[in-house]
Every structure is written in C-alpha cells, then in structure tokens.
Amino acid sequence: MGSGESDSYDLELVHGFGSSPIQRSPSASGRRTKRWSFHDSSKPNLVDLPSSSGVNQRRLSDLSGIDGVHKEIDSNHVSPAQLYSTESGRLFHAGKICISLAGLPGRGKTHLSVSLTRYLRWLGVKTHSFHLGDYRRASAEDDIDHDLFIPSSTDPKVHKFRRKIVKNCINDMLNFFQNDKGQVAIYDAVNALPEYRVDLYKKFKELNIQTIFIESLVTDNSIVLKNMKEAAKSSPDYNNWNYEEAYRDYSERIRILTPFYQEMGLTEEEKEISYVKFTNFGERIELHNSNYGYLINKVVFFLMNSRIKVGSVYFARCYNNSVEYADDPPLDEAGKKYAENLSRTIMDYIREQGKTHFDENEEASENVTQMKESSSSSLERVPAAGADGVDENSFVIWTSVKRRTIETTKHFARKGIKIRHRIQLSQKNPGKVGNMTQEEIAKNFPGEYEQLLGDPYHHRFSRGESYHDLAIKLEPLILEMERMSGDILIIADDTVLKVLYGYLMACSCYDIPSLHFPMNEIIEIKFNAYSNSSKTIPIKNYV
Template sequence: MSAIISSDEDTDSGCESRSSGIKQTDAGQVAVAAGNHQARTRKRWSSHSKEKGRLRSSVLADGVHEGVKDNHISPGQLYSTESGRLFHAGKILIVLVGLPATSKTLVSVAITRYTRWLGVRTQSFHVSEYRRARVPQGMVKLPLDYFSARPVTPEGIRLRRTLIAEIQADMKKFFEQGQLAVYDGMNIMREERRMLAEEFAALNVKVFFVESVVSESILRARTVEMAAASADYKGWNRQDALEDYKQRIELNRPLYEEMSPSEGLSYVKYFNFGEKLVVNNNYHGFLINKTVFFLMNLRDKKGCVYFARCGTSDKDKYIDDEVLNDEGIEYSKVLTDTVLERINNRRREQNDTPGQYESLPLTSSCKSYSSDLESPLISTSATLKRTESLGKAALRQHASGDGTDEDSFVVWTAPRKRTHDTAMYFVDKKITVRQRSQLQQLHPGVVADLSEEEIVSQFATEHKEYMKDPYHYRFPRAESYHDLAVRIEPLLLEMERMYGDILIIGHESTLKILYGYVTACSCHDIPSLSFTRDELIEVSFGPFENKIAKIPLVVDKKRVSKQVPG
C-alpha cells in the first residue's frame, strides 16, 4: 500500500508514468484527530489535527519564512505544552552581529529552520526585508546613508528609527505566543547592543548575540557573491552592484565595535562560517546550548543536495533484501550520469573551473592528481588550491570527515542491497559512497507488503487511526514518520556540516523526512509527499531560502528489454 507504507521500492514500481516527482496526495487533508499506536496519547498531539497543511503547489517552495500558528506541531518535535514553549527555556531573542556580507542572514535562517524542526516557535526578522518594504516603489538606487549603522542625513536617521521601532514592536508582539525570535541586522555598535539587551531583558526575554566574523579574504569573496544575489541589485549591472556593496561595507567598517567580555553580554563569536567558535557568558540553558552546537556544524554550503529513489527489484518486497533487476540497473546508470552532468554544468555556469587559471603552471602534484584520479567531476578553483598544497588530497580520508571541501561530492545510501547497489556506478567512478544506517526505511510492522485493500480488511481500526494522523500514528510493531524523524536527526547536522554536493539514495519514507527539513515542511506535508523514479530532486542552498528543482530521469525501456533473455 504505497499511500500508507511501502516496500523499499514502493509497491508501485511503474512510477515512471507519473508526471510529478514531489506531490501531495489527499491523505494530508483528512487529519481530524490524533493517535499513535502504543506510544502517543490523543491529548499529547491533540492540537495537531487543527493545523492545515501547505497548499499543494507550495511543497516545491521553501516554507521557512511562513508564519507558525499557535497549534503548530513540528516534524522533529518530541512533546507539546499548553504555552507552546519547550525545553523550559522561556523566551529567547537571538541577535545577529556583523558587517554586511558576513552571512548573518544565512545564520539567522538556518537557526530558524533547525529550531522550528525541533518544535520551537521561531521567527526571523530581517532588517533588509523591512527596509525594502519601506522604500518607495520605483526607487532603484537608495542613498548610501540608508545603509549606515549611524546615518547623518535627516532621511537616513528617520528611516533607521522607523525600521528599528517597527522590528522591535513586531518581535514583542511575536513573543506573546512565540518562543524564539532571530533578529537579523548589523547591530555593530556597543551602545545599541546594550540598549537592545536591556529592553528585552525587562520583558523577561533572554538575549543571546551571534557575531559573525570573517577574514578579509573571505569578506572580499562574499562581497562578490552577495552583490550578485541580493534583491537590492535586481536589474543592476554586476560591476555597479559590486561597487555599491563594497561602499556599504566601508561605510560601516569604522563604526564596527567587535563584541568583548567587557560588555557583560551573552554571545558566541562565529568565525569564518564555523572554523572556530568562542562562547561568552552562556548561562541560558539547553536551547541556547543546542543552538551553539548547531552552529558548530553549520557551513556556508556551495553544493546542492539531491534526492533519488533506489532502483527497482523483481518483487519489490520489504521482507526480501533483493538485488536490482535489469530496469533497476539501467536506472542506476541514468541516475549516475544525470547527477554528474548536473554538478559539472553548475560548475561551468559558476565560472569556477581551472580554465580561469590556464596561465598558471601546473605543479607536479596537479599533474599526478589529474592523471591518477581521472575524476568524472570538473575540477574547481578549490581543487587546484588543494592539489597544489596537499598533492593527492582527494585520495585520502579527511580527518574531519566527508564534505570538508567546497568541491566535495558524497553519496549516501541505506544499507539494503538494492539501495546501495543503485550507487554502484558512482563507486566505479571513484566517488565516495557511504552506507548510513539512519537511512533505513520506515519499519512497516504488521502491514509490511500488504495492499491498501488488505490493510483496510485486516486492520480496519488501525487504518482509521492512521488516516486521522498519518505522521504520528504507528501500526502495530511499526515506526511512525515521527520515529523516523527522530532517528534521522544526526544526518540533518551532517548535511549542514558538508560544504559540497550530496546525493541521497533511499526509500521514499526517508526522503520525505530529509526533504521536509530542507524545505521546512509541516507534519501534514510530509506523509503526503511523493518521490518517483522519473525525477531527481535538487535542492540548492541560499542565504534567505532554499531553491527546489526537478530534473527528469529517463530510462530507455528498449535497452532494458534487450537485456532480458527471450
């Protein structure tokens, strides 16, 4: 029964005829009460039934900026309270500190995504969004003074005061029902940080600062990226945008006062996107410690994460640990070629290949690296720098694990044969493939390999309970999606830690959970998502939101039929 629980390949192995790779079924619209076999009580998740899922079209968009309702239950949430606040943490304000182009927005959105997944009612407040809403329509170029932490013109002073008052009023209103607010602004002067801490401390809100500090070389590189991507420069010439953004940084550099223990505030310094963290006066308890641990794993990712189903087997049964059939093998070839082509095309488009460095002489280590490895992936500037300094660096396992380089590519699979064998051609091409036990599919329990009609007939009561709450309900001796989300949480931090590309090959149930995290899906969205074998899902990471793309996977049926004897 694919709508409820499925085998490692799903009982419908003819998925190629479907037109959509991710879609919502009607199952997500029928929840009217909650239940969870042998574990959850109705009272525990009773508010879950009142929440509506996102619109069907929006599951292909990042929901991290959508408002959180009072009765919201998150996918990774362990329990609920009447107040809606968790971990005995009270109300917390996280304040970002740093110059422009130091990835404050990236950090604020990432904290929002992760804490929401845990069940914390979190909302991020971005100064840039408030400013854009205040700018008169048709005003293409704003006075530079508008971007100063200490404006001198009457218009700049008035705009800054208005923005700060509006943001602080919205944050105070949010704390009436919410728990964690993330304030994304420069906040580079000691006096404004002191005033902010005192004002919210008077409201019984704990204030914790996150200062993003980057080296000068990284700041220059980030300036180019931010100028190209910022909504402020839509329609601008690239060079003009770059010069304007540089002026914003230089305007505020003399005003910047780095945080120090003498301020008496609680803060963490976040150096170069997680290279080093320094914590001061962290006395706010579990939730802030959990956030600091998350920041230890957060990186400025350059790659994408890809989601793909495993190939088909003959019986497609949960009980049988089968090998791939001919169609599954052909699918594996198509998947390998498509993913590698997609990564190489993106590297070409980013203009970050060694072609830019043709005037540089190749060192002996580079020549050896090129001839010995014969990687199917195009080398990047990161590859060139690494090979010049470390020789055959890609041949060794980094002490800090996979994904430590911007040009890294790792494939994750579940341990089952047909899932791991789907990555066989990546292994042949010397791409790193890892089996992750957390990617084992959702355990179906007593309904394993039963059709929907058989489940309704044999387990009528359980089926009714499942339809009330598909996310939290467990069939007898089975796992729920919620159990799966708790099991998979370590992989979420692994994904955040990795700089480069990741391909995750797994069962549909595990893909739903991982996709639900990177796109901020709700409990209602996740059970009704559908992944098919005719599409590869690509999620590219951005500072403000993640982008989703669907890439067709076309398996040549004629080639498969020729391989079958008779």
Template sequence: MERAVSGVRSKRVPGERDKATTVLSMVGLPARGKTYIGRRVARYLSWLGHPTRVFNVGSYRRRQIGASQPADFFAPTNKEGRQVLHDLAMTALDDMLAWLREGGEVGIFDATNSTKERRRFVEERCRKEGLPVVFIESFCNDPAVIEANVRDTKLKSPDYVDMDPDAAAQDFLRRIAHYESMYETLDDPNQSYIKIIDVGRQVILNRIHGYLPARLAPLLIDLHVSPRPIWLTRHGQSAYNQHGRIGGDPELSPAGEEYAKHLAEFVRKNAKRDQEVAVWTSTLRRTIQTATKITRSPRTWRALDEIDAGVCDGMTYDQVRIEMPDVWAARSADKFRYRYPRGESYEDVIQRLDPLIIQLERQRSPTLVIAHQAVLRSIYAYLMDRPPGECPSISVPLHTVIQLTPTAYGCEEKRFALPPHVEDQGAGG
C-alpha cells in the same frame, strides 16, 4: 488474519516537552552572512518542530521607506537617517516580541546590532518579557569572502535592482564603511553569545545554556556557502515495490537493477571530473544495491533507513485498510504524527535524521543520497524549507533524481526522471 493493534500518536522527544521561548539576535556588519545564518537557523529549528520566525530589519526598511537608499543614508553623521533606522529596528523588535507572546517559540532579530548600546537595549527589552537572548555574530575580515558575498548576494537584493553592478558594489562598500566606523564586536563575558569567525574557521561559545542554544552549535560550526549539488533519489524498484508492500528488506527487481545503471551514468555525466562524489545509503539492501554501479563502498547510515512500519511491515496498504481499520483511520487523519504500532512516525524520522543533517551541511562535495520515500521527504522538507507537517504529501517518485543546490537564500531544484519507467505504488519505501 486480523491484527487488532491500535496505533498511537508520537510524543515529542524529551528535550521538546517543555517549550523554551528564546530570542536569537544577529550581530555583524553587512555582507557577513547574518541573514543567511538567520534563515538557516530558522529553517533548521522549524523542521525540528520549533515555531521560528525571522524579523529582518532590512525588509522593514524596504517596505516602509523604499529599497533605493544611497550609502550616505546609513552614515553615522546622518541623524535623520539613523533615527529612521532606529525606529524601524524597534518596530521589528516589537513585532517579534508580540509574536512570541502569541505562541511563537524562537524569534530571530535580524539586524546589524553593531554597538554594545544597541545590544544592551535589546537584551533589556527581552528581559522585561522574561525572555533569554543569545547573540549570534558573524565576524569576517577576509576581503575575498566579503567581496564574493557582496557580488553573489547583496547585488541581487531589491536594494540594487536595475543598477550597474560595479556602481552598486561601490555604493554597498561605502555603506559597509559607515557601519565599520561604529562597529563593536561581541566581547561582554556576561552575555550569551555564539561568535562565528571567518565562515566557521573558529566558533566561540560564551555562556551557552539550554536545549535550543546548545543544539545550534554543531549547525553553526558546519554552515558554509560552497555551491554543490545534493542529489536525492529513492532506491531502484524493489520486489516489494512491485507488489505494493510496506517496508521490509527486499532486493532490487530487474527494473531496479536497470535504474542503478542509469543512475551511475547520471552521476558520471553531472559530477565534475575533479570532484569526488559522496554516496550515502541506508543499511538496507535495495539502497546499497542501487549504489553498486557508482561505488563498492558507499557510506551507510541507519538514520537513512525507511520509516519503521512496526506490525504493518510487509503488508500492503489494502491489507492495513481491511485488517486494521483503526490503524488506517488514525494514520489517514494525521500521517505526520501518527506512529505505526511498534514503529515510527514522520516526526520520529525527523528526530533521527537530525545528526545526519548536520553532516550534510558539512559536505562541500556533491552528495548522492540513496534512501527511501519517507526519509527523503523529510530531508527534502528541510532543504526546501517546507513545514514538517507537509512531509507525507511531498512527491518523491521512483527512478527520479531530485537535484537541490544550496544558495544564499534557499535551494534551487531540478528533477530528472531516469529510465526505466515503472509504476509507483507508493509503498515499499
């Protein structure tokens, strides 16, 4: 039977149709997580399809004058040092504005921006370019958090390579003290800003307007640096996987049921005894069945359902290629944006996963996500900061657990192939 239905390329969601070029300017003392927040925001917005780039002044400093600068270089009384730092910041600002003129959408100016005078200057420069500015401040006075951030992240930076950890910590604390002596927190009622207090204990929004700044608020509220594994796995082999069919709601094959047992053993072995593992599945039978050896009540999410193959649901790829050559050719040309007739594209999948990503960022316990190939590719792209257009080519084999552990600057990845080994035909979700 011939299915002569042509496909379409997916359109951007309404909020994305009009490009809204924006500057996000970080604010905060050293060791307060500014760079961590800036990179997370960039990763999130890029994943959603907004070209975003971070311009980190510390990186400019290390490239231009070297990494090993003593704490006194940053002292307010060191006029030469202050002038060098000012010039580097202006270079980074100029580069960001040039990038935005060339087609960038969101520029993140990652610097301490610790005085009202500096922030007014940044705002005026951006206003001359017709660009709105939203300041994002990470404000923290918790000594435990600051010390942990110093030792876990700052001492691993290029500034302190091959330096004794205790000596490096003392030097960096002196650097912080220099900045504290002139620091002024955000309090201008006329400025647009988001202030994050004590790593999300309180978040203050002031004059936040527009699609992108408003979209960032839920993410910033839930960001934290608590280490925990995120386990991504496809369901066990299904009847559709055996025959290379797309989509559907089949049950597990005998091999898939065997995988569910091995997955439960993996979780019991790798989760700490005092930690409760959050188990998330789609609403489809094969993911829920895969979770049954771990829990009888997983949290089910429609957002985790496999990409909707529309009129191609239940077909094999060979059938699509032979019976619907136009669909096959169009999808092959752009697998990321191509939308199945009466179905979805990868771009659509990312949009529906957006609220779930916020929930995932909120999790502090180990989380096991049992879902489907296209969905897990999209989540992996977010966590590993891969361009969204690469989603269709990311490897997510059957009967494999992908362990991603968030760190200050990304995610550490490990993969575990569990028995039984099955032939992965790349279909069936």
C-alpha cells in the same frame, strides 16, 4: 506574562513534559497561511509599552518566499521532530529568547539566522527570523542611499528612517512573543555599535526575555568574496539587478560601514551581555558569559556544525521501492539500467554546472571497483564526522545499507567518488502491515486505518515505525549534512527522502507523508542565504 499564559506555564510545571498531547490540525483548510508583515502600522505598539501590557491585537500579512522557513507558524502547527507539546506552545524549561546577530555585511548573518530558524522549528521550537533588511526594503525611500548604513549619520531623515524600521522590527518581535506564543526570535541586523546592542539587551531584559548575541566575524577574505558574489546574485536587495552593478553596490555598502563597526566585548557596557563570537563560519567559536540553558546550548551545538553551503543536495529514489522491508535483493536487469541512467544524468547535469567532480577522479582499478561494489557499511571504514564534504568542490553519495541502493552507485565508484552507507537511511518499517495493500489494511484493521488517515505522519502500526520516528532517527545525518559544503547525492527509499526534503524545505508534518518522488526524476535542493529552492531533473534514458 498574562494570567492565561501563567496558568498554562504552571500546568506544565505540574504535569511535566507532554502536558498537552500533540494533536493534528483537524483540516488543512483551517491552517493559516499568513506571514509576518514589515510595513502595516495596525499592529499594536509594544516597543514603548511596559511588559505588563495586555494588548491582544497584531498585524499579519503575506510575505512571498520559496520554502516554508519564513512562513508564520500557525497555532495548530506540529514540527516534524517535535517530541512533545505544552499548553503555552513553548518548551517550559527554556523561556523566551532573542538571538541577535551582529557583524558586517557579507559575514553570513542571514544564512545563520535562516538555518537556525529551520533547525529549531524542526525540533519543535516556535522560532521566527526577523530580518531588518525586509523592513528597510518595505519602507524604502528613493533619496536615502548608502547613508542609511552609516550608524552615526547626522542626516535627520536617515536617523528618523533608521529608528522607524528598527522600531517596527522589534515591535513585531514583541508581538511574536506576546501574542503568538513564540519562543525564539532571531534578529538579523548589523548591530554595529555597542550602544545599539546594549539598548536591545536592556529592553528585552526588562521584559524577561533572554538575549544572546552571535557575532559573525570573518578574517578570511576568500569567505567574504564568496558571500559578496552570492549576495549580488540572490539577495532580495538586488532582484532584477545586473550582477556587476549589484556586486559594486554591495561592495560599496561594506566599504562605507566597515570603519564604523565595533567588535563586541571591547566596552565595559557589554561585559554582562551573553554572546558568541563565530569566526570564519565555525573555524573558531568563543563563548562569553556562557551561563546558558538547554535551548541555547542546542543553538551553540548547531553553530559548531554549521557551514556556508555552495553545493546542492540531490535526492534519488532507490530502485524497486515496493520490496518488502526485510528483503534485500540485488538489482535485476531493469535496476542496473536505472542505475546507469541515474548516474549518467547526474554526472552530465553537474558537468553542465561547470563542476569537475567526475573529471578529476581517474578510473579505479577493476579489483578496487569490485571491492567497493560488494562492500557494506560494516566493511568500509567511515571517516570521523565532519571529514566528508568539507571542500566546496566535493561530491559525496549517501545510501542505505540495502544492496539495491549500494549497487546503484557502482558507476560512481568507478570514478573514485566517496560513497557512504548509512543505516539511518533505511526505509520506514511498516510493521505488521508490511505485506498488505491499502485495501487489505482497511479491511483487516479498520480502526487503525482510520487513525492512519487522521494522522499519517505520527501513526505507527505494531512493530513498525512512523515518519516521526524517522525524523528523530535522521537528526545525526541532518547535522552531518549541515557540516558539508559541497554536493550530496542521497539514494534511499522515498519514505526517507520525504523526511529529509521536509527538513530542507521547512515542510510541516501535515505535508511530508503526501510528498511524491517519482522513479524517473532527481530532486535538486539548492541552498541560499535567505531560502532554499527545489528543482526537478528528469532522468534520461541512456540505455
């Protein structure tokens, strides 16, 4: 730890949480857009240097991506659910942590690394995923094929290439810790042999970096087959490949590597290593040497709620978004037309994907339909957490407890679709300015209006809420969403949709208030192991 970092750390110990107030970047143009590089040799070599090295240079360059989960976090970044900031940029009671994945291909390691990165960043933990596959692709050599995946290969060229990409990846991790004030680095690699894992553990231990392994094991062949199909379709390894050829290639990679992989905990050298065995993506979790601190316990809790996603999340704005916060009117005639158009659009779209959510459910009886349409969350018995959406072919709808959102779902209710009313999905409370226009707010509260313009995410008016308040309130629903495998439709006020979209697409708090959800569109977010993607679905006029 350098002297400057040590001073910051001591300051945090003296002043406790919030020793440095959260501050918004003065301008969007000042935020960096660089991302971690995988091939530029100008970054200083920290792998072979002692922990006391004071090198301050680094190498960064652009990396393409769909959502923001792979972007480098700049020094002015404030996470949407971040409760406090410190001088060092780290939670002072958690230290530096390397989470290292282990497991054969097709076991969901990349999904784990990316989803963990997304969640920890959302909480304000400076986290970055380092995928060894990115370094392999960036340095690819035509005459090295599947031999690269054999851990004990005797080919000198393969051995040299493997050492090169591992060294580059770990070097970037060390630079992330030392020069970017990173707190959690997630190392996404097979780590097939005990000696690899022990060497990594010892290296980071010397540098006072806590290491925990998460070993993803799969005993259910159906999970492996699904992961193989997804990898053949969307892995960066198979861009522009024919699906059948990609599937065969990935299958061959697994076949070659499987005899060499050694499960963790079977050798004496690994006895002191902390690790989690994560079997069948949450079916069973075993903790070894579990003397963990706050942050690792948050990681383990997240793992308990994590599932591989095959469905999508759909966002639809509730009708009459301008209704006063305290008002709760029913749908008028235009609202009923909107509800039918929304329902038929999403049903037709999902049927086009080959799913049968709506065809398997028979029309409910008139009495049951009327009961569902008039029910609220206080009357409907909601199942225990984790019960909804477990099946991959499931479809669940979430609404707020407002009448106009509940009544919007009546066409789904007739199909027997599960509808849950969540009080956390209530719109952002505007407080004392609830019935005012922007012009009236600027005239009556010019000082507060300036604060709102300066930080629209964190500012709250008297007796009201901020977007940050919504983000904290929505965390239980975010974890529930992580437990679900199938499709979810969320009908809510656009203030709520902005925050949930911000989580799934790894937006910064600077961007969330400016997101726009038109009334005539549905937003679909599709999950992918490497990154999520969003798509707009126009709502058709059926009536």
